[in-house]
Amino acid sequence: MNFDFYDIFYYSCLLISAAIGLACLNKVERGFKWLAILMVLTVVSELIAKYLVYGLEKQDNNIVYHFFTPVEYAFYVIIFLQFLEDKKWHWRLWLSAIALFLFEILNTMYIQPLNVTSTNVIIAESVLLVFLSLVLFLKIRETPSQRILLREGVFWFNSAVLCYYAFSILVWGFHNMKVYNLDNAPQIIYDINMILSGLLYLSFSIAIVFNALSKPLMRNTHD
Amino acid sequence: MINLASLNSSDVIVFTLAGMLIIILLFGFIMYFLFTYRHKQRDFNLLQIQKDEIGTQKQLLEKTLIDLKSAQAQLIQSEKLASLGQLTAGIAHEIQNPLNFVNNFSEVNKELIDEMQVAIDTGNISDIKAISNDIKENQEKINQHGKRADAIVKGMLQHSRTSTGVYEPTDINALADEFLRLAYHGLRAKDKSFNVIMKTDFDKSIGKVNIIPQDIGRVFLNLITNAFYAVSSAPSTSKSPKGDLPYVPTVSITTKLIKSPLGDLGAKRSTGTETVEISIRDNGSGIPKDILDKIFQPFFTTKPTGQGTGLGLSLSYDIIKAHGGELKVETKEGEYAEFIITLPV
Numbered sequence: 001m002n003f004d005f006y007d008i009f010y011y012s013c014l015l016i017s018a019a020i021g022l023a024c025l026n027k028v029e030r031g032f033k034w035l036a037i038l039m040v041l042t043v044v045s046e047l048i049a050k051y052l053v054y055g056l057e058k059q060d061n062n063i064v065y066h067f068f069t070p071v072e073y074a075f076y077v078i079i080f081l082q083f084l085e086d087k088k089w090h091w092r093l094w095l096s097a098i099a100l101f102l103f104e105i106l107n108t109m110y111i112q113p114l115n116v117t118s119t120n121v122i123i124a125e126s127v128l129l130v131f132l133s134l135v136l137f138l139k140i141r142e143t144p145s146q147r148i149l150l151r152e153g154v155f156w157f158n159s160a161v162l163c164y165y166a167f168s169i170l171v172w173g174f175h176n177m178k179v180y181n182l183d184n185a186p187q188i189i190y191d192i193n194m195i196l197s198g199l200l201y202l203s204f205s206i207a208i209v210f211n212a213l214s215k216p217l218m219r220n221t222h223d
Numbered sequence: 224m225i226n227l228a229s230l231n232s233s234d235v236i237v238f239t240l241a242g243m244l245i246i247i248l249l250f251g252f253i254m255y256f257l258f259t260y261r262h263k264q265r266d267f268n269l270l271q272i273q274k275d276e277i278g279t280q281k282q283l284l285e286k287t288l289i290d291l292k293s294a295q296a297q298l299i300q301s302e303k304l305a306s307l308g309q310l311t312a313g314i315a316h317e318i319q320n321p322l323n324f325v326n327n328f329s330e331v332n333k334e335l336i337d338e339m340q341v342a343i344d345t346g347n348i349s350d351i352k353a354i355s356n357d358i359k360e361n362q363e364k365i366n367q368h369g370k371r372a373d374a375i376v377k378g379m380l381q382h383s384r385t386s387t388g389v390y391e392p393t394d395i396n397a398l399a400d401e402f403l404r405l406a407y408h409g410l411r412a413k414d415k416s417f418n419v420i421m422k423t424d425f426d427k428s429i430g431k432v433n434i435i436p437q438d439i440g441r442v443f444l445n446l447i448t449n450a451f452y453a454v455s456s457a458p459s460t461s462k463s464p465k466g467d468l469p470y471v472p473t474v475s476i477t478t479k480l481i482k483s484p485l486g487d488l489g490a491k492r493s494t495g496t497e498t499v500e501i502s503i504r505d506n507g508s509g510i511p512k513d514i515l516d517k518i519f520q521p522f523f524t525t526k527p528t529g530q531g532t533g534l535g536l537s538l539s540y541d542i543i544k545a546h547g548g549e550l551k552v553e554t555k556e557g558e559y560a561e562f563i564i565t566l567p568v
Contacts (some may be wrong), residue, residue, distance in 0.1 A: 096487050137256055144264040149257065157252060166245050174238055181536065192242075 001085045006194035013140040013198030017205035018043045027212035032153060033202055038075040042068075042201070050172030063114045065122070073125045076161075080132045083154055084139055096128055107116070119172040119179075126165040126172070134218030160203030167196050224316070302534045307411075316408035319376045321368035328361040328368075335361070376447035378521070395499055399476050400425070402443040410451050419454055422475035429480045429499055432568055438542045439566075442550075445504040445535040446562045450474045453507025453560060470506075477502045480568070497568040498548075505562040510554040518552065 003011075021036025028036070045068045049061035077093040104121045112118050136158045140149075149155050171193045178185040335358050342350040403421060410417050454472035479500045510518060517523045519540045523534035543550040548566040 131443070141256065141260050141263055144260060144267040144488070145266075148270060149260055149264070153335055162252075163249050166249055167242065170238070170241050174234075187237070189238055190236060204333055 006191045010194040010198040013201045014039065014043055014046065015171065017201035017208075021208050024064040024208050024212040028153070028208055029082070029211055031079045032157075032208050032211045034075060034079045035157065036208060038072065039201060039204060040080070041075070060115055062117050066104065066114055066118045067074055067088070069118060069121045069125055070097070070104050073097055073100050073128065074130070076129060079157075080136060083136055083158075086139070089135075093132070095184050100124060100128065117175075119176050122175070123169055123172045126168040128159055129165040130169070133158050133165070137162070147214065151210055151214070153207035153209075153214070156207035156210060158205050160207070164196050164200040169195070171196075238473070281390060296403065298534060299538065301492075302538060314375055314405060314409075316412055317405060321372040321375075324368040324390050325365050325372075328365045332358050332361045332365075380398065387528050390435055392434045394433070395429055395432050395439075396425040396427070396478055398436060398440055399423075399443055399478065399501060402440055403447055403476055405525045406444055406447040406451060410448070410455070414455070417451070417455055418472065419451060420473040422473060422479040422499055424475065426478045426480050429478055429568075432499055432566060434546060435542075439546070442502075442539040442542050442564065443534075445539045446564075447474065447476070449535065449562075450503055450505035450560070453505045457507040472506065473505070474503070475503045477504070481565075495545055499566045499568055501564040503564075504559060504560055506559050509556040509558055509560050510552065515552070515554065519550075 006092050018036070018039040021032075021039045025033055025036050035046060045064055049064040052058045052061040052064065074097045077097045081090060081093055100121065103124055106116065107120045108114060112120055136154070139155060140158070145152065174189055175185045304561040308422075336352050339351055339354040339358070342354060379418045400423060403423065407419065407421060451474060454474060457470065457472065476499075481500050482496060514523075514525065519536050521537040522533040523537070540550050543564055543566070546566055549562060551563045551565070552560065553563065
């Protein structure tokens with residue numbers, strides 16, 4: 001099993017974050033509970049991916065990400081719905097999840113089969129998540145709390161999603177562009193992606209810890 | 224760790240530039256967000272402070288309201304006691320009459336019994352029968368006047384008692400008559416020189432009206448006392464409406480049964496279309512126009528300090544409104560004032 005620095009960093013961050021998420025599961029708000037579960041699910045998917053390559057000695061593990069990406073987005077939908085606290089977003093978000101799922105099927109059938117990384121779906125998911133993050137930022141701004149913003153879990157979660165998925169669009173867009181030109185993208189962009197992924201999960205764990213430590217928010221809900 | 228050779232490629236430069244652009248954009252966005260958020264948060268905190276302050280003020284106001292209600296209840300009680308004071312002299316006078324009868328007839332009976340004993344001793348049966356008949360008649364009169372005194376005392380007790388809020392079928396005419404006399408004797412007891420012509424014109428077809436007698440009695444007492452005050456304080460130079468006769472202070476009470484069209488007064492409580500109108504009129508100096516809209520306001524009085532609470536008319540107005548009725552005033556300065564009560568039957 002070959003593990004380089006980036007792998008070690010990413011998996012360490014993911015495992016630590018998932019462990020923190022599980023430890024704080026009973027102390028956090030519902031949105032963060034789903035976030036902790038998502039991280040555990042990510043660990044499981046990564047374990048399956050590794051098992052496929054090293055256990056079953058398959059050539060690639062792209063199939064895992066074909067399944068995981070829509071599932072991950074569905075989890076994000078649940079999490080954002082908890083934070084947005086607005087019923088008008090329910091059907092919109094679930095519609096986007098269904099659309100992504102359909103796009104994944106079509107993408108697998110016609111563009112990127114199971115043995116190819118489903119970068120199109122990842123990019124689509126990233127675009128949707130960047131949009132959701134901006135919406136949530138707007139909501140946070142409209143309903144300020146009395147606490148310091150930097151000590152709010154939602155702010156950390158949302159900032160991490162915005163930054164990571166904005167870069168994700170760049171990374172996988174770049175990857176697509178190179179593949180389209182029958183070329184290989186430099187390894188460094190994947191390494192950077194690993195670092196960013198690790199930082200994403202670390203930020204999630206920070207968000208969970210802040211939420212676990214905080215008392216229930218008193219927000220101006222304009223009631 | 225990083226393949227340095229790959230760093231020279233143009234791809235990496237493009238990627239780095241795009242990455243930096245994203246970093247700048249994200250940093251700018253987050254900074255802008257934090258800045259605007261702080262503004263919003265400041266506004267929100269200010270709003271919270273104001274909200275807390277309003278909450279505190281609300282609590283204070285609620286406490287003040289409770290205090291005011293308590294003060295109002297005390298004032299109502301004071302007003303009742305004041306009206307009871309006005310009644311006391313009248314009641315004393317009213318009781319004095321039946322008591323005089325009781326005393327006189329019992330004295331006469333005592334003498335008649337003495338005579339009867341003589342007649343028994345002489346065996347004069349016809350005298351005994353005549354005397355016993357006289358005693359019986361006197362006894363009936365004693366009983367009658369005793370009942371009258373009893374009724375007066377009961378009336379007084381009823382007036383002083385806190386209103387039970389129970390509507391009872393009541394003879395409006397009798398109630399008005401009773402309070403007219405009580406008010407008159409009450410004033411006479413205080414001021415022997417006070418004199419007034421009292422006129423009543425009761426509509427006997429009214430029958431019994433469903434009212435709270437203690438409350439309506441209080442209204443009558445207030446209005447009649449005011450009328451007496453008006454005629455007693457009217458200038459001696461006042462003339463009768465005709466202008467050529469000397470001033471004769473007059474207070475009149477009129478009751479009338481009015482068959483009003485549907486949807487009129489009291490429709491809330493009464494299914495009938497009949498109303499009773501009770502008017503209390505005096506030929507005093509009337510009410511000046513400039514204070515006409517204030518007379519039903521609490522604590523408004525034209526009487527000298529210490530003579531009136533200024534609650535009489537206000538309470539009367541509230542009582543009549545609570546009965547689903549109306550209290551109106553008609554007046555002509557220098558000639559008359561007439562308070563008209565309309566009650567649903």
